Amino acid sequence: MTLLILAIFVLVYLGMAIGRFPGLQIDRTGIALLGAVILALAGAMPADALGAAVDYPTLFILLGLMILSAQFELAGFYGWCAIRLAQTAHGPVALLALVVAVGGGLSAVLANDVVVFAMTPLLCAGLAARGLDARPYLIALAGAANAGSAATIIGNPQNILIGQLGRLDFWPFLAACGVPALLGMVCVFATVAWVWRGRLELLRTAPLPLAPPDLDLWHLKKALLATVALLVFFATPLPQEEGVLAVAAAMLVSRRFASRRMLGLVDWHLLVLFAALFVVTAALARTGLPGDLVQRLADGGWPLDRLSVLAPLSLVASNSIGNVPAVLLLMQVWPSPPEGALYALAVLSTLSGNLLLLGSLANLIVVERAAASGVRLGFADHARCGIPMTLASLVLAIGWLWFMGHAGM
Template sequence: MTDTVVAVALFAVTYAGMALGRFPGLRIDRTGIALVAAIALVLSGVLPAHSVAGAIDFPTLAILFGLMILSAQYAGSGFYDWCAYKVAGGDGGAPSPVRLMVVTVAVGGGLSAVLANDVVVFAMTPMLCAGLARRGLDPRPYLIALAGAANAGSAATVIGNPQNILIAQAGGLDFWRFLAVCGVPALAALACVLGVVLWVWRGRLELPHPPAPVSADPPVLDRWPLVKAVVATVALLILFATPLPQDMGVLAVAGVMLVSRQMASRTMLGMVDWHLLVLFAALFTVNHALALTGIPALLVDALQGAGWFPDRLAVMTPLALVSSNTIGNVPAVILLLNAWTAPPEGALYALALLTTLAGNLLLLGSLANIIMVERAALAGVRLGFADHARCGIPMTLLSMGFAVVWLWAGGWIG
């Protein structure tokens, strides 16, 4: 009984931290909270140290790590900075604000479909802020569009974001079939992001008092590392069509990227988001400790008996919307998959699509949103909760509404 009380208490503290982001008076973030809880579970004897490795889903971590290495190759070539510079009209082309918004959504969404959305937002936010300020444009609507497009575009593939990777690994989902099911709703979501931001910020895209020009030298684009990254991406997509496990294919590509004459492996490894990987490992551990108590299985049986099991859109949709904007979509998916054994394939598509799109509702809904806000603040751009919500709420409800109709009409889930 004591072990059960400790496991439940640490689980509750961990997910309260996921919702709050940090604890008042302490400088501990989500990763730190989850890691301390995992350590406490081991030190208290609730979870034997030898069982921790079995609790962690290493194939999921391997895929995340490999994609981060591939993203580092793009970043090291200067590709992200070059994209952001071009999007902001840094070459003197000066596209209209509306056209600039279209390109921002297209670039952010397109890159996020094949690379980790968090890395795309991390790389593009600072340069976008500098270029927009230099043109006298308000960076806030473009940043909202960038994060919204990164989330929406990432919904299209099994490698677009961390929760999709988790779900695909849990259900053994095929890359191309996933794209066929989720690609159209993802495109519709990109259109919703563009339309809503342009509507909400109509007539206000330019700053009332343009600042003095900010010097920003054109970024250097190293073509050979970029060619290597593109070839590696194509090779990865080809590997996904083979029987080779996805984690093995991603790791193979990452290994090739690390063998380089131009980019030091230390540099590439420094671009890996180790905090995110540690967060995943710690959450896997905390959830495993709770699963050992038998409580999640009892709750699942109770929900199923009451007709509230998340294998229907009527339950899945509000569950995705609420959980993604309280504890976050990644922790919510880890928690649900830990309690829900052998979910049907259609429900997994719905879970991936709806939790990803729900992340656009509020600033706390996804890691990409949080990364965007923090990176923008370092560049001197303050984006408020209300600023984001005015766009986030309608774009999320519209995109999720389309996704629900699409999933129901396709017969993937009832």
Template sequence: MTAFIVGLFAVTYLGMALGRFPGLRIDRTGIVLIASILLLAGGALTAEQVVDAIDFPTLAVLFGLMILSAQYAASGFYDWCAWRIAAGAGTPERLLAVTVVVAGALSAVLANDVVVFAMTPMLCAGLHRRGLDPRPFLIALAGAANAGSAATVIGNPQNILIAQVGGLDFWRFLAVCGVPAAVGTACVYATVRWSWRGRWQAHAAPPRDGEGAAPAPAPWHLAKAVAATLVLLVLFATPMPQETGVLLIAGAMLVSRSLASRTMLGMVDWHLLVLFAGLFAVNRALAETGLPAAMVGWLEAAGHLPDALDVLTPLALVASNTIGNVPAVVLLLSAWPAPPEGALYGLAVLSTLAGNLLLPGSLANIIVVERAALVGVRLGFAEHARCGVPMTLLSMGFAALWLWGFGWMPGR
């Protein structure tokens, strides 16, 4: 049975690294779901073990934030932000700066994947209308969304999981990770501006003046979303469990006279929730073999646990850009039962910033590329890497110095 579990685990994470299997139209979520089914059917896990493996508080927080973000999307706020960025007066460099600030700030309080999903098409349309090449702005959108999301426990899926595992406080997390996240967004801006200097204009002729109209957000729906966000931040300062507070806010968003619950639920990224649940099951099966515990024991004896920056930094960089930062964090936390608080902060900020290195490094990158392709904008691997590599190395370098300098993690 151990050989079956290890083999299936290896195939699953190979699929995570490739994104799909050649010749098959099955993505990461499908791969993990099929692996979970095979583990159940093969007797490696019982139905009770599958249920017990799933971290439901993490899924609850992620689901609730998606509902809150859906309220913003339904109000037209994301479309309005993207349009105002693209249609605003000023140089391309100024538009780039606004893109970075807006994407980073929104992703710190809302799930970054939902932010880029909503903003990408309208941003492309507005930039085309101005005759600007959308590609540098899309790189900045994804990069800033990743970097900004590192600031809080609700910025991205891996931070949500880390905070739940470690019982991390929202405001303390912000105090530790906020500065590296802000510097990371600055690195995004500086790198993209330098790499694309003098090449802002699109080769194709821009559309005729007057095409399209600026979207106007619905005032009531937007006000409801903003009020809910403020209440949520207040709840995070109380002893109430984070998942309970987030679900209360989600329930309030579903109570509406004009937005149907079906519409709101349709905006939830169910694929991401299934991916998380499947990864929990796959990693639980491997844990049942005893191999991860033995590996952790060997690393601890050798002094190579990722509780120091000389191990965690390269590990986060490599793992995030092979299997992706979300699967990497799920895998590491399933094998490492009691990481210290400082290591959890380091894992959150370093794995998130590492996702900017290459396109497969984060779900936000992949979402931007796929959404842009739907409106005719092709962002290639090499184009992204020319900006992604320097912005990632600079931001991770600063984050490591920050964590070491303030005593959150030892260098070794």
């Protein structure tokens, strides 16, 4: 049975790295779900173990944040922000700074994947109307969304997972991760501005008028009030997952927006991916092999809580299998990680996602949504900015984490 579990695990995470199996139209979510089903049918994961393997509070929090973000989108907030940014009277460099600030700031409070999903097409339209090349601004949006999301325990799926499994509190997390997240946003702006210097100018001197979408002020106020309530649940000892579900349920009570429409904006694929990977990694953990490997590394002087080990591991894993699957795997096989090491894992895995297009789901969402809007953002375009911005932000983050004593070198 151990050999079967190892084989399924390798195939699933190989599929995570490749994105799909050659000749088959099955994506990462389908691969993970197929692996979990095979393990269940083979008896490697009994029925009682299946239920225990899935961390439901993490899934509930993700679902609640997605519903809250749907409320903002249906209120027209994301579209309003995107068009206002593109139509600002400031020059291209100042516009780039605004994209970084808004994208990163929103992602620290709302799910970064939802932010870039909603803002990308309208930002493309606004930039095209203004006569600007959208590519550097899209790279900045994706990079800032990733970097900004590292600041809080609710900024992205991997942070939510780390926070739940590690039982981390909101304010200490923000104190530990907020500074490297801000430094990462600065690196994003500086890198894109430098790499694209001389090519941020207007392509056309007469911008085309493009009116921003109307804001539904009532539903926007409802979303803002819900966000405040959400932050209260996370920033106080109040129960988090129950609070998030209560906020999400309140968002579904509406006279204008049908529940089906709001739920249609939820990324169900990501939730299924999480659940399936919980099962696959739990099956591997049951064999005892990952725990033995981690212990051998520690005995050999390479414990995972050292920055010299965790940083390169996060960089390689995030840009092969993706930062969400990488964090989920580590959290399953890493026994009792120190709190400081969890802060380091959250920051390093998130910032590492900026290296290549495959490093984070937010990058892929920006590329796909931009392509649907007629803007082609290639692998090389992103890498020219992604590699230097990631390496610079990681160096600064490692320095901060070491200086503050969260993890040793």
